[in-house]
Amino acid sequence: xRFAVSVIISLAVLVTLPVVVPAAEGEKGDEIPVVSANLSFxxxxxxxxxxxxxxxxxxxxxxxxxxxxxxxxxxxxKYEWEKSEYFDGDQGNDPWETLTRIAxxxxxxxxxxxxxxxxxxxxxxxxxxxxxxxKSWTYNPQVxxxxxxxxxxxxxxxxxxLYHPVDSIVYPALGVAWNMKSREGLSGAVGFPxxxxxxxxxxxxALKMDFQWDIRFYRLAEDNNLAPEGFVExxxxxxxxxxxxxxxxxxxxxxxxxxxxxxxLTVFDHAENELTSNDVSxxxxxxxxxxxxx
Numbered sequence: 001x002r003f004a005v006s007v008i009i010s011l012a013v014l015v016t017l018p019v020v021v022p023a024a025e026g027e028k029g030d031e032i033p034v035v036s037a038n039l040s041f042x043x044x045x046x047x048x049x050x051x052x053x054x055x056x057x058x059x060x061x062x063x064x065x066x067x068x069x070x071x072x073x074x075x076x077x078k079y080e081w082e083k084s085e086y087f088d089g090d091q092g093n094d095p096w097e098t099l100t101r102i103a104x105x106x107x108x109x110x111x112x113x114x115x116x117x118x119x120x121x122x123x124x125x126x127x128x129x130x131x132x133x134x135k136s137w138t139y140n141p142q143v144x145x146x147x148x149x150x151x152x153x154x155x156x157x158x159x160x161x162l163y164h165p166v167d168s169i170v171y172p173a174l175g176v177a178w179n180m181k182s183r184e185g186l187s188g189a190v191g192f193p194x195x196x197x198x199x200x201x202x203x204x205x206a207l208k209m210d211f212q213w214d215i216r217f218y219r220l221a222e223d224n225n226l227a228p229e230g231f232v233e234x235x236x237x238x239x240x241x242x243x244x245x246x247x248x249x250x251x252x253x254x255x256x257x258x259x260x261x262x263x264x265l266t267v268f269d270h271a272e273n274e275l276t277s278n279d280v281s282x283x284x285x286x287x288x289x290x291x292x293x294x
Contacts, residue, residue, distance in 0.1 A: 035294035036066040040287060044260065046082060047283035054086035056280070071105035071123065087278065095226040095267075099218045101127045105140075119144045119158075127218035135231075136219040138164040144173045153178050156191070164217040166231050166272045203246070210240040210258070220267075229270040237262030240287070254289040 039062070046057030062075035081087075081094040105123030112118065125138040142160030149155070158173040175191015184200040193213075200206040216234045220227050242256030263280035 038064045038291045040289040042285050042287040044285040045283045047281040049087050049280050050278045052086040053083045055082040069106055069108050071107060073103040076100045093225045096129050099129060101125055115148050117146050127216060130221040133219055135165050138162055138217050166268050206244045208242045208244060212238045227267050227269050227275055231268040233266040235264040236260050250293050252291045256287050258285040258287055
C-alpha cells in the first residue's frame, strides 16, 4: 500500500483523485446542476519506452455525466505502437490496442449547518482491455469534511483511497478554496490531492493551469500476448494550460496543451506478480473539451 501526495492545478480533469469543493451558503449557483455532461478528446504524441526503440502514443476519448448524487465517467484509449517487439519481445504483436475504463459512482453533499458539512463519495472504476471481470475494478472511497468561515472561503479535510488487487493508494484531502463560483478574477483551491488555479478575464473567457499525478489500472485480455489475464499500471505526471470559453450560458468549450512526464508502465501477470516495469519518455498532447449544464 502506498501513501500518495499529489498536486493538481485544474478546474475539471480526470484526474484520478478529484476533490470538488462545495459553494458557500448564499452564493449564486450553490445548488448542484440537475445534469452536467462533458466530452473530451486528447491526442498524445508518440514517445520512447526505456530508450529501447519501441514507442507508444494514443488517442483518448472521454465522457462524463453527473445527475444530482449520481456519477458516471467513461474513457477509451486507442494506442499506436512503433517497434513494439523491443518492449514485449514478440515480433509482430502489439501488447494491446485499446484500453477502456468505466466509472459509476455516488456522492452526497450534506450541510450540518451554515458553516459545516460533509461530503462522502464512492466510485468504482473498471479498467479493461476487452472484457470486464471481477479483477478489473479499482475502488475509490473518499470522505471530506468542510468548513466555510465566509462565503468566499472553504476549508476542507478528509481521506480517500484507490484500491486495486495489484496496488492500493491512500491519499489525504486537505486544503483551502476561495471564490469557487467567481467567473472573473483569480479563484482556486490549494491543497492535497487537488490544487486548482483559474483566472477569468470576463464572464465568458478564462485561463486554467494544470499539474496532475495520475495512476490507472487495467485488466488485460485472456489472449493478450504479453500477460494473459494480467494487469497494466500506468503512471503519469502532466502539466497543461487550457483556455476556456463559454459559447452560451449552458455550453463551455476548452482548448489546451498538455505535457506528459514522470511516466511509467508496469505489467503484472494473472497472479499479480510484476513482469516488467518501463520508463516512458515525455510527450506533448493537445486536448479539446466540451461541458454542458442542463
